[in-house]
Amino acid sequence: MPIKQISIYIQFLFLLISLPSQASFTQDTICKDSLLVASYVEGPHVRYVSLSRMEVFYVVHDSIKNRTKKISKTFRFKNDTLMFRGFAGKDTLTYFIPNKIKSENGENPSSNKIVVLGDIHGEFESLLAILRYNNIIDASNRWNFGDGQIVFTGDVFDRGDKVTECLWFIFQLEIQAKKQGGMVHYLLGNHEMMALLFDDRYVVNKYQHAAHHIQFHYSHFFDKKSVLGRWLRSKNTLVRIGEQLFVHGGISPEFLEQKMSINEVNTKMRYHLNNYTALEDTTQVDLFLYSNSPLWYRGYLSRTPSYERISLQDVLKTLEFYNSNVIIFGHTPVAKVYAFYSFKLIGMDVPIGDPNYIDQALLIENQKYYRIFAHKEKERLQ
Helix, strand or coil, rough: CCCHHHHHHHHHHHHHCCCCCCHHHHCCCCCCCCCCCCCEEEEEEECCCCCCEEEEEEEEECCCCEEEEEEEEEECCCCCEEEEECCCCCCCCCCEEEEECCCCCCCECCEECCCCCCCCCHHHHHHHHHHHCCCCCCCCCCCCCCCCEEECCCCCCCCCCCCCHHHHHHHHHHHHHHHCCEEEEEEEEEHHHHCCCCCCCCCCHHHHHHHCCCCCCCCHCCCCEEHHHHHHHEEEEEEEECCCCCCCCCCCCHHHCCCCHHHHHHHHHHHHCCCCCCCCCCCCCHHHCCCCCCCCCCCCCCCCCECCCCCCCHHHHHHHHCCCCCEEEEECCCCCCCCECCCEEEECCEEEEEECCCCEEEEEEECEEEEEECCCCCEEEC
8 A cells, every 4th residue: 555545544543543432422521511501402303213203302401400301202204204393492493304315416507596605603693684684585484585596615513503503494495495496505514524523623512511411422413313414414515506616615636636527526525424434445535534625625715734825727627627617615714705816716704693794695696796695785796
């Protein structure tokens, strides 16, 4: 085995060895005292009990009484759909879950209206505010965008304290959009990868506390026995709509050298995420799980010890290979939704919920690009 492959394999083995087992969490997880964690209702979380039955549960914490409990019910699929109404705290939403969760094609025909949202990081109210103001959802938070499409460029997880609410909102929005001829695309980001691979560095105390109470690691909320876990594992890394290419971090020159198609990239990323404890082929671990991965690459805007900032020539090579005219990406923060390299790159990651920035998203309408906001009219990108 070449030296580079041996080095990669050692890194990967170290990652696996460092992952804690579920049985160790009650002793090893560092968690704040319950009295220091604000009251919360976390959930719902839905887990497969059998082919036809599901357990739905919440973790409810009362900081005043210093009491935490799990509330659960069991439901059955009917006509290949599970439907239940929220039953803990103030959750009265109705949830629809299809029996089969399938991956979407990464290549899609052009659309006259596309909304793109950058890294949400659990900022649920800010997300709703942008979508409501622009009539993309109605007052009941339901799809109101007809045959339009929405792209989430990844990183719905971590930092904020309403990650679960964001996930269920996007899940249900997908179902609603399809009924009207629209589509919702949720791309994997590095924080989705972290949530699936037991990296909880940016998980807030609420979620650590809830997981600790039921002897979980936070990642167990999204394992293969959970609905949200299976749904996340079905997601794409690259999506093209017409001639617009979407990715979380970016496509590095090293990654492009592999000459993988969009659907091949998506399939291989799912392979690496779904089989990380038992990979038979580790030759591309560094490309999919480390700094040159489409989930981690920052070279569109930054230079790091691993790479220089990308050249226009390399961007054009990527666009030519993927038959696209622009790459739209998140991951690397920008002060506003902004076009680089003569509209060959558009950065999306404006820190949402941060008072130092104005919450915004991107609207692509009839091949024109606009910033959209929660409290003012859209403005054309120049």
